[in-house]
Every structure is written in C-alpha cells, then in structure tokens.
Amino acid sequence: MNDKILQQLEYPKVIEQLQQQAETSLGQEMARQMKPSTDLENIQYWQRETDEAAQVVRLKGHIPLGGIRDIRPQIKRSEIGGMLSAHEILEVASTIYGGQQLKRFVAHIIDEEEIDIPILNDRAEHISNLNQLERAIKSCIDDYGHVMDGASSQLRTIRSQIRSYESRVRDRLDGLTKSKSQMLSDAIVTIRHDRYVLPVKAEYRSQFGGMVHDQSSSGQTLFIEPQSVVDMNNKLQEARVEEQHEIERILKDLSERIQTDASFLKENVNALQQIDFMFAKAKLGRQMKAAKPTINENGVIRMRQARHPLLEEDEVVSNDIEIGDSFTAIVITGPNTGGKTVALKMVGLCTLMAQTGLQIPALDGCELSVFDHVFADIGDEQSIEQSLSTFSSHMTNIVDILNQVTDRSLVLFDELGAGTDPQEGAGLAMSILDYVIEQRARVIATTHYPELKAYGYNRDEVTNASVEFDVETLQPTYRLLLGVPGRSNAFDISKRLGLSDNIIHKAQSMVNDDSRSVENMIASLEQSRHEAEQDYEQAADILEEAEQFYRSLKHEYNQYLKKKEQYEAKAKEKAEKVLEQAREEADQILEDLRQLRDDHSVKDHHFIEARTKLDQQKASLTPKDDQTPLNEAEKPATQTLETGDEVFVKTFNQSGTIVQQVNDKEYEVQLGVLKMKVAVEQLEFVKRPEPDKSKPSPVVKGNQVHVKPELDLRGQRYEDAIQKLEKYVDEALLAGYHQVSIIHGKGTGALMKGVQQFAKEHRSIKGSEFAHANEGGTGVTVLKLS
Structure with missing residues (x-):
C-alpha cells in the first residue's frame, strides 16, 4: 500500500491507538511495523488470532503480561561473550517469570472456560520452561538489581x-x-x-x-x-x-548461562511479542466496539451501522454501506460538511484495518474484501483555494491512479472533477468513472455536480447515494442514504433564512425543466424513503412487542413447570412419610410376632391375626401396578396337590409344604413352625420333590411315626441337644419331611454352631440356612433333607 494513501486515510492514527493498547515495548514495536496484507490466508489468520484474544478479553478482561521486557539486546551481547549488568540479568529473569505466568494463565483459561483458542495455545506452548536459569539469577540478584551476599x-x-x-x-x-x-x-x-x-x-x-x-x-x-x-x-x-x-x-x-539458553530465550520473546500484539488488537476492538469481519476476494463490502474508527461513538452517525454485489460504484452527492468525506474515509480505513487483522467498528456480520490497492484522491475543498494548481495536483494524482487501477482495486474520489469549469469538470468526472468501472474496480466518489445524479440512473453498475440534510434545522444529519441522490436545498435554505419569495420564484424560473424534474424526482424518492423507514420502524415496534409477549409467556410457562416440580416434590415427600410410618408399623408387627413365637402359649389364631395385619401393611406399601391380578392366560394350570408338595399360600404371602389333605376343599400346610388348614383356592403349586429311588419309602402306619416339623432344643445341654437332634433327623427322614426347623435360640451361639456343624457332617442333610426374620431369624436353623 502507498504510504501517501495511508496518510490520507489516517491509518497511522489507528496504529498509534493500537500501540497504546500494547503492554510491552515488544508489542508496541510489532504494532509500529504493522502493514495491511493482500494475502487472503494471512488476513484470515490474523482475524482469527484477534478473535481468539477478544474471547479471552471478553471472559477475563485482561491477560498477565507484567514483568516482560525486550531482552533481545542482552541475548545478543551474551552470545558474543559480553558480560551483562545485574539489572540486565534481572530483566532476563523477570521475562522468564512473566512468560511462565502467561503460559499458566492460558492453560487455566482452556481448562476452566473450555473455549477453542488454538493459535493462542500454540504460541503459549512455544514459551520454554527456563526455571533453572530464573532460580539461578534470583539466588544471586535481588529485586533491586544488587548482587546478594x-x-x-x-x-x-x-x-x-x-x-x-x-x-x-x-x-x-x-x-x-x-x-x-x-x-x-x-x-x-x-x-x-x-x-x-x-x-x-x-x-x-x-x-x-x-x-x-x-x-x-x-x-x-x-x-x-x-x-x-x-x-x-x-x-x-x-x-x-x-x-x-x-x-x-x-x-x-x-x-x-544466558548464552547457553539464548535460542530458547529468543523463542520466548518472539512468542510473548506476538501474544501482546494480538491482545493489543483485541483491546482496540473492544474500545471501538468492533466486530470480526468476514473476508472475501470478490470485491464485496457490506457493513451495517459502521462508524468511522477515529471518531468517538457519541460524535459519529452510524451508516450502512454496501458495494460490489449489485453495483460496483457509488456516487455520493450532498452539501458541504454533510459527511461525504467521512463516509469515504470510513470505507477506506475499515478496509485497511480489516487487511491488517483488526476488527471493524460495525455490527456483527460485516463483510469486507481483500484489495491489492486502495487508491484515494482526497482534498479539503473548503481549506484549499480553487485554482489551476489545485486542479493540476488532483489530476496528477488521478492520472497515477488510472495507470495502476485493476479489478482488485478500491478507488476513492473526493469531489471528483472539482477545481475547474463545472461543465468540463462534470464531463471529466463521468469519463473517469466510466474508465474505472470498465476496469471492474470498486469505486466510491463524492461530487457536487448535478449531472452525476442522472449518471447513476443510466448505468447498472452505479448507484446514487446522498447525505441527509434537515431543512428545518439547517443542519446535516450525517446519515448516508444509499439509492437516493442528494438534491439541492438552496431554495429551501434561502427561504428559511428569510430571502424574499419574489427572488426565490424568479430564481426557480431560471432553472431549466430537466433540473426541476430531477429535483422533483429526488424529493419524491426521499419522501418514499421516509415512508418506508416509518413503516420499518412501526414493524420493528410490533416485532419487539411480539417478542416481549413471547418472553412473558415463556416466563409464565417456566414458572408453571417450576411450581409443578415443587408440588410433585411435596407430594413425593408426603408419600415417603406415609410409607415410612407404614414401615415402622410393619416392624412393630414383626416384633410382636417374634414375641408371640417365643411364647409357647400362643395360639394359631393369634399368629394368623398378626400375620394378617402384616400383610395389610405390605399391601399398603405395594404399588397398585403390582397388585393387578394375573390374566387368565397367565394363571398357572390347576394341578392335584400331594403330600410333600411345595406350595405358595396367598393369604400369608409365604411358601409352605403340604402335610395332608383334610377334605376336598382344605389341605393341612406346614408354614415354618406352624401347621394350619388352608383352603384350596389359597394355594398355588410351586414344585414337587423328586423321589429318591435309592432309598425305600418309609412305611408309616397309623401313628407309628408321628414327628413334628420342628425341634426345640432351647435350655438343653450341648451333648444332650446333639443326641436329641440326631434322633429327630432320623425320624423326620422316615416321616418323609423335606425340611425341618431346629429351634436353638441365640444365647451364646454355641448350640447354633453345634447344629450347623451337625448339618454339614450328616450325609442326609443337603443344606441349612437361618429362618426368615419373622420366623425366628438366627435363632432357628432350617435343615434341607434329602
């Protein structure tokens, strides 16, 4: 890019602001050397690194760069064998420490925030760990640069x-x-x-x-x-x-020692310089409230609510700019001091900033193109006396531009054709614009000539634009209106300032019909634009109202869901309290059952009543789904019951063994230590034990073999209890029992161990286990007989 163009577009002032954002002399040096690039890949890479830094600034607000110095002179002197002063060596240690702090900060950001910052992470990875050198320096030199004792x-x-x-x-x-x-x-x-x-x-x-x-x-x-x-x-x-x-x-x-680590120190300094520079760009973007632009090579520029980068936000009017798609040239007309030159410079300066990797003061979604050259012919017409020398100066510059312009150029003309006869100047302006458009360059020109208003309507590649002027206040609004040429406000302004109506009417009569028709057309366009803008604002208000209504409904719905969850939680809590109370009552019933079982005077109906209460408590704790009766297809097939069959007693929700059939409607069933009569419809067949063919079936005649299904050994001496147990097992085998219950109590546990040891050694006992908690628990051992 030509340095003169950079000066005209005030690019060095942006660089000055960028330098102020750098925290080290290293970053300031890189900012001073920054120039726009014409390579798309380079520009896109620079924009990505700026965006990564902007993410970190947005999350943390800063990055630690304290203590970092430009130690390249020290490194160079150490490499040629020079001796560094204590202060110079201390700066090396300070820079090593600052680099490690920065590296830890980047690692923490990645782990904590989980953001994707590959460029920053790669640069931080290039910061070598030189802790040994740092410790060696700090052990010799204090923080004031004095060599310690x-x-x-x-x-x-x-x-x-x-x-x-x-x-x-x-x-x-x-x-x-x-x-x-x-x-x-x-x-x-x-x-x-x-x-x-x-x-x-x-x-x-x-x-x-x-x-x-x-x-x-x-x-x-x-x-x-x-x-x-x-x-x-x-x-x-x-x-x-x-x-x-x-x-x-x-x-x-x-x-x-510094000389030994010189290559690592150089790499550290280079990484720190690049990191400081990329964060300087990000902080400048935050100061300007800028956005990351999309970069293309198609010559397309689109910016919404763009502002001049060097003007304060409260002093500049935001404008929309678009060029390069439907049209390649914009002709801006309007009064002096209306903002034409500011709009012109804004487009040029934003383009240069984008090609340097800087973000643009515009809304998100802005798009800019890469240009090989940005040409500008900008002069202050209000401060330069119009003369031949001025015209010659402008034409010399324009000739130079026309000799270099290509389809990858952005050309900016301020007051094209000014400084000479109006008719000749207008002709030259249109001819110059035709040439630049033929080269397929992108061009924006400002002018006073009314002839150029019609120029934009006669060519598809060109659109008119104007800067708005408020006739009521006699002040420009600085708003850029694309698609609408500026109209002369001389008559309106003169009338507002008090010029006689007779003089104004006479002046209007001297203007030719073509000029009046053009002015009327422009006025009509402005009126249509104002109406369209009013309709847009009205639609925007309606949309905002609808969005507020939607947000309100969404909030109410979320409140409903929240209250619903609260009610469900309360209901669940209440249900759990009821269930807990039921469990406590069930535990009490079980305790009563244990006491009744230990009391030999207990009657069967006492046990049945307690058991019924327990079943009722269990039923209250059982979900309704679990209580659904089986379908007819799911019910087991009816089977004739025989002595010794294992059955399930529905009334007591417990398994038992058939002792004998009482009549057609009842069976006598052994339930643990109890024997009771149960109706047939309350019994479900479970399984029938396999007959042992190797052993003859015992012959039982009348009451010759009458053995209870349980043996109570409590209160007996150990040796007597074991002898009695051995005799009892033989009788139970003869009676054909498949399992019996041995009541030994808990006591010291000696009798319980003796019973279990006996069960392990007896060849006809295939297993043993403690009874259920409601049947005696560890105070009763159930023997499985073969």
Whole structure:
C-alpha cells in the first residue's frame, strides 16, 4: 500500500491507538511495523488470532503480561561473550517469570472456560520452561538489581571483611570527633574518594597528619584522612576491589548461562511479542466496539451501522454501506460538511484495518474484501483555494491512479472533477468513472455536480447515494442514504433564512425543466424513503412487542413447570412419610410376632391375626401396578396337590409344604413352625420333590411315626441337644419331611454352631440356612433333607 494513501486515510492514527493498547515495548514495536496484507490466508489468520484474544478479553478482561521486557539486546551481547549488568540479568529473569505466568494463565483459561483458542495455545506452548536459569539469577540478584551476599561463599566472606573494616574505621574516627571536636568544622565522619575522612579546620591540619583528600570552596575546611586510619582504609579499599572482582565473576557466570539458553530465550520473546500484539488488537476492538469481519476476494463490502474508527461513538452517525454485489460504484452527492468525506474515509480505513487483522467498528456480520490497492484522491475543498494548481495536483494524482487501477482495486474520489469549469469538470468526472468501472474496480466518489445524479440512473453498475440534510434545522444529519441522490436545498435554505419569495420564484424560473424534474424526482424518492423507514420502524415496534409477549409467556410457562416440580416434590415427600410410618408399623408387627413365637402359649389364631395385619401393611406399601391380578392366560394350570408338595399360600404371602389333605376343599400346610388348614383356592403349586429311588419309602402306619416339623432344643445341654437332634433327623427322614426347623435360640451361639456343624457332617442333610426374620431369624436353623 502507498504510504501517501495511508496518510490520507489516517491509518497511522489507528496504529498509534493500537500501540497504546500494547503492554510491552515488544508489542508496541510489532504494532509500529504493522502493514495491511493482500494475502487472503494471512488476513484470515490474523482475524482469527484477534478473535481468539477478544474471547479471552471478553471472559477475563485482561491477560498477565507484567514483568516482560525486550531482552533481545542482552541475548545478543551474551552470545558474543559480553558480560551483562545485574539489572540486565534481572530483566532476563523477570521475562522468564512473566512468560511462565502467561503460559499458566492460558492453560487455566482452556481448562476452566473450555473455549477453542488454538493459535493462542500454540504460541503459549512455544514459551520454554527456563526455571533453572530464573532460580539461578534470583539466588544471586535481588529485586533491586544488587548482587546478594549469598551469590557465592567468597562474596559473603569479602563483604563480612568489608563491614568489619568499615566498623573499625568509623569507630576510630568517631573517637576523634569526640576528642577533637573543637578542631573540626562539623563533628561528623564523611567520605571523599571512597575513603573515610574528617572535616578539619585549616589551622589544625598539623594536629591530625595523614592525607588531605579535598577542601571546601572557601578553603577553611580540609577533608583529612588521619594517619591512624590510613592502613585500615587501605585494607578496606583492597577488600572492595576483591568484592568487585567477585561480583564480575558472578555476573560473567550468569551471562554464560544466558548464552547457553539464548535460542530458547529468543523463542520466548518472539512468542510473548506476538501474544501482546494480538491482545493489543483485541483491546482496540473492544474500545471501538468492533466486530470480526468476514473476508472475501470478490470485491464485496457490506457493513451495517459502521462508524468511522477515529471518531468517538457519541460524535459519529452510524451508516450502512454496501458495494460490489449489485453495483460496483457509488456516487455520493450532498452539501458541504454533510459527511461525504467521512463516509469515504470510513470505507477506506475499515478496509485497511480489516487487511491488517483488526476488527471493524460495525455490527456483527460485516463483510469486507481483500484489495491489492486502495487508491484515494482526497482534498479539503473548503481549506484549499480553487485554482489551476489545485486542479493540476488532483489530476496528477488521478492520472497515477488510472495507470495502476485493476479489478482488485478500491478507488476513492473526493469531489471528483472539482477545481475547474463545472461543465468540463462534470464531463471529466463521468469519463473517469466510466474508465474505472470498465476496469471492474470498486469505486466510491463524492461530487457536487448535478449531472452525476442522472449518471447513476443510466448505468447498472452505479448507484446514487446522498447525505441527509434537515431543512428545518439547517443542519446535516450525517446519515448516508444509499439509492437516493442528494438534491439541492438552496431554495429551501434561502427561504428559511428569510430571502424574499419574489427572488426565490424568479430564481426557480431560471432553472431549466430537466433540473426541476430531477429535483422533483429526488424529493419524491426521499419522501418514499421516509415512508418506508416509518413503516420499518412501526414493524420493528410490533416485532419487539411480539417478542416481549413471547418472553412473558415463556416466563409464565417456566414458572408453571417450576411450581409443578415443587408440588410433585411435596407430594413425593408426603408419600415417603406415609410409607415410612407404614414401615415402622410393619416392624412393630414383626416384633410382636417374634414375641408371640417365643411364647409357647400362643395360639394359631393369634399368629394368623398378626400375620394378617402384616400383610395389610405390605399391601399398603405395594404399588397398585403390582397388585393387578394375573390374566387368565397367565394363571398357572390347576394341578392335584400331594403330600410333600411345595406350595405358595396367598393369604400369608409365604411358601409352605403340604402335610395332608383334610377334605376336598382344605389341605393341612406346614408354614415354618406352624401347621394350619388352608383352603384350596389359597394355594398355588410351586414344585414337587423328586423321589429318591435309592432309598425305600418309609412305611408309616397309623401313628407309628408321628414327628413334628420342628425341634426345640432351647435350655438343653450341648451333648444332650446333639443326641436329641440326631434322633429327630432320623425320624423326620422316615416321616418323609423335606425340611425341618431346629429351634436353638441365640444365647451364646454355641448350640447354633453345634447344629450347623451337625448339618454339614450328616450325609442326609443337603443344606441349612437361618429362618426368615419373622420366623425366628438366627435363632432357628432350617435343615434341607434329602
């Protein structure tokens, strides 16, 4: 891009603002060197990096770049073997630390916010971890740039000697100030030429001896180093020389370590410079309330509510601009100071900014094109006297533009053809525009010539535009109206200013019919535009009202859903309380059952009543779906029941074993420790045990074998209980029982263990288990007989 064009469009002022946003001299340097690119891929990459930085600024508001310095001179001097000063070395450590802080910040942003910032992440990854070098520097140099005593054991020893010598010298001199104070101009110890001296009155010089290092301007005071401290001062100076040599050795060593890591330091500085620069662009965009533009190569520019980048938001009027699709040229007409030149410069400057990777002060969705050249011929007509030299200057510039223009050029003409005869100027303006349009360039021109108003209507590639002027206030509104040419407001303005109607009518009669028809046409267009804008505003109001109504309904619906959830939660909580109460009642019933079972005087009807209550509680806890009766197709087939069959008793919701058939309607069923009569319709067949063919069936005659299905061993001695158990199992086998219950109680647990051990060793017992909680739990062992 031509530097003169950049100056005309005030591009350097944007660069100045960008430099102010950079936090380091590295970023400022990169901003100064920034130039628009003509490569689409480069521009799109720059826009992406600016957008990534803008996302971080929007989320965090800042990025830590403190402590980062331009250490490239230090790196270069270390590479050629130079020794760096303590302050220069400290800046290296500060930059290493700042880089690590920035790298951690980027990693935290990615993990915490989960945003996609690949460019920033890649640059942060190029910041090398040089913690060893940083620690080495910080262990030798403090935050003020002084080499610390702990930098080396030799330096610590030397400085200890220096402090000792200084103390001894000062003590000796303090003694002299007290004993010979009348010979001193001032009773103090001072320093001249790095040696401790006393301010002695000239007449007492011989009283001290030693060396004179200085005297006052009047000659009345001599600064004397007494002979008694000369030797100690000499030793002090020698120690200071040694200190300086040791400091230089330490600095030389640190400089060599910097030289070793020079390549990593260079890479760090480069990454930090690019990061500072990309965030400077993002912060400038935030300051301008700018948006990321879409970049194309088709010569299309579309911006909504675009503003001039260098004007304050409250001082500039936003305008819509579009060119390159339906038309390739815009001719803007209108009065002076109406904003034509501002609109012209805005398009050119926004194009340059976009091609530099900067965001544009416009609404989201703006689109700009890449141009190989942006040409501009802009002059301040109001401050330049119209003369041949002015016209010649403009034409020289225009000729140069026409010689270079291509289909990838953006051309901006301000007051095209001005400075010469109006008819000739208008002719030249139209001819120049024709040539540029033939080259398929994009062109925006401002003019005063009325002939160019009709020019836009006669060519498909051209559209008219104007800057609005309020006749009532006699002030421009600075609004750009695309598609409507500007009309002359001379008669209206003159009338508002008080010019006689007779003079105005006579002037109007002198204007030819064509001019009047054009003015009337423009006035009609303006009226139509105003009406369209009013309709648009009315439609926008209706849309806003509808959106508010929609938001209100959505809010009410969300409130309904929220209350519904609250009611459901309360209902659920209430139901859980009812269920909990039912569970507690069920537990109480079970406890009563245990007590009744342990009470030998309990009758069967007591157990049945308690069991019925428990079933009622279970039924109240069971969902209705679970209580749905089986369909006829799902019911098991009816089967004749026999002694020993395992059945399910519906009334008690428990499994049992058939003992015998009482009559056609009832069976005697063994339910745990209880034996009771149950109606046939309350029984469901479960399974029938397989007969053991290897063992003959026991012959039971009458009451010869009468064995209960349970054995109570509580209160018996261990040996007697086991003998009784062995005999009982034999009888149960003869009786044909498949399972029996052994009641041993809980007690110490010895009898329970004995029963279980017996079950494991007996060949006819295939298994054992504790009874259900409501049948005795661990106080009863159920034996499975084979």
